Amino acid sequence: MQSAVELLDAKVLAPYLEANIDGFRGPVVVDKFPDGQSNPTFKITAASGTYVLRRQPPGKLLKSAHAVDREYRVLAALAGTDVPVARVYHLCEDRAVIGSMFYIMEFCDGRIFWDAALPELARPDRGPVYDEMNRVLVALHQVDIEKAGLSEFGKPGNYFQRQFDRWSGQYHAAEMHRIEAMESLIGWLAENLPDDDGRVSLVHGDYRLDNIVFDSAEPKIIALLDWELSTLGHPFADVGYLCMQLRMPDRAGSISGLRGKNLHELGIPDEQEYVASYCRRAGIDGIANFSFYVAFSFFRLAAIIQGVAKRAVDGNASNKNAAELGKFVEPMAEMALEAIGQN
Numbered sequence: 001m002q003s004a005v006e007l008l009d010a011k012v013l014a015p016y017l018e019a020n021i022d023g024f025r026g027p028v029v030v031d032k033f034p035d036g037q038s039n040p041t042f043k044i045t046a047a048s049g050t051y052v053l054r055r056q057p058p059g060k061l062l063k064s065a066h067a068v069d070r071e072y073r074v075l076a077a078l079a080g081t082d083v084p085v086a087r088v089y090h091l092c093e094d095r096a097v098i099g100s101m102f103y104i105m106e107f108c109d110g111r112i113f114w115d116a117a118l119p120e121l122a123r124p125d126r127g128p129v130y131d132e133m134n135r136v137l138v139a140l141h142q143v144d145i146e147k148a149g150l151s152e153f154g155k156p157g158n159y160f161q162r163q164f165d166r167w168s169g170q171y172h173a174a175e176m177h178r179i180e181a182m183e184s185l186i187g188w189l190a191e192n193l194p195d196d197d198g199r200v201s202l203v204h205g206d207y208r209l210d211n212i213v214f215d216s217a218e219p220k221i222i223a224l225l226d227w228e229l230s231t232l233g234h235p236f237a238d239v240g241y242l243c244m245q246l247r248m249p250d251r252a253g254s255i256s257g258l259r260g261k262n263l264h265e266l267g268i269p270d271e272q273e274y275v276a277s278y279c280r281r282a283g284i285d286g287i288a289n290f291s292f293y294v295a296f297s298f299f300r301l302a303a304i305i306q307g308v309a310k311r312a313v314d315g316n317a318s319n320k321n322a323a324e325l326g327k328f329v330e331p332m333a334e335m336a337l338e339a340i341g342q343n
Contacts, residue, residue: 008032008042008053008098016097017046021089021104024048038228038308039068043107050109051089055102057311069093070153071227072103074202077148082139086223108223110213116245116256123267128219130269131277133212136221137242138281141201141235150202154232158196159203163233163300164189171303174310176326181333185299188340194292199236205229207238208245208255239278240293243271244301247294247335255301291339298336302329 014026025048033041044051056068072091079087086105093101118126145151155162168186204211206229213223248257263270269277279286287293309326 050107056100108213126267132219143202159233167303174307185333201235203233236293241297244297295336295339302332
């Protein structure tokens with residue numbers, strides 16, 4: 001039996017999309033993508049072409065979570081910039097249509113790399129993939145926020161303080177049992193948040209390899225996906241989040257890591273090389289206290305995972321394996337504490 005997050009009524013959806021998207025023609029075939037832990041995502045095959053529908057999960061949601069309207073807004077704003085994104089066609093805020101808010105965007109046909117070690121590529125081809133990720137991340141952080149119409153996309157003030165308040169609150173709202181490592185981490189972060197240095201950029205919030213579509217033949221990004229966590233914030237948060245993947249084990253929930261692998265033999269840049277490339281492109285001398293940004297990324301990811309696991313218990317998770325994710329919260333917190341110890 002299919003869960004509520006897997007069901008879409010094609011007979012209702014087709015006439016709605018025909019009425020609201022220029023050139024759209026049904027009938028439609030709906031297939032749910034199996035991956036993704038937050039907003040259920042569907043491939044819509046229609047007579048007029050192939051599209052992607054991304055919706056909020058039905059049921060009770062945590063405050064400010066699953067903001068597909070924000071995703072739609074930032075994707076629309078980035079059209080025509082140096083940041084490659086899918087074209088968006090329509091945002092439906094009427095929950096009566098399919099049971100929750102959703103938007104429609106183009107289907108970008110390319111490659112998504114699920115394994116961070118890139119086993120499907122030859123050694124000389126791996127470095128360019130990571131370098132392209134580095135290039136696009138700098139392009140994202142250099143977007144002219146005011147020109148893009150995103151000056152009101154985030155709140156003013158210290159980004160890390162705001163993020164800490166949000167995710168520690170959401171973690172405790174979704175907590176099912178006490179995890180000592182997480183409590184130790186939350187206590188340390190509360191005492192060690194950096195002062196606001198005035199840096200503000202558009203940040204993605206979930207910038208990692210498997211949220212990117214590459215061209216089918218060359219190491220060129222054609223679409224950056226999953227903008228649910230995007231906001232105005234501190235660019236170093238994205239850099240720390242991306243480098244977090246270098247410190248994670250081969251498989252931690254839905255994320256593939258590179259911990260313990262010989263990066264030189266693989267042809268993949270290490271953390272020091274990656275940060276240096278980012279700084280060179282961004283025109284800055286370096287990133288002080290970088291371990292903090294990595295540790296903070298682990299904290300936030302652990303809080304997100306806790307929320308996914310809680311939704312599984314409540315019966316409205318998008319991924320059928322969501323309930324298993326809860327066991328990764330403690331290791332994430334421990335890796336954060338490890339990063340702090342290395343500072």
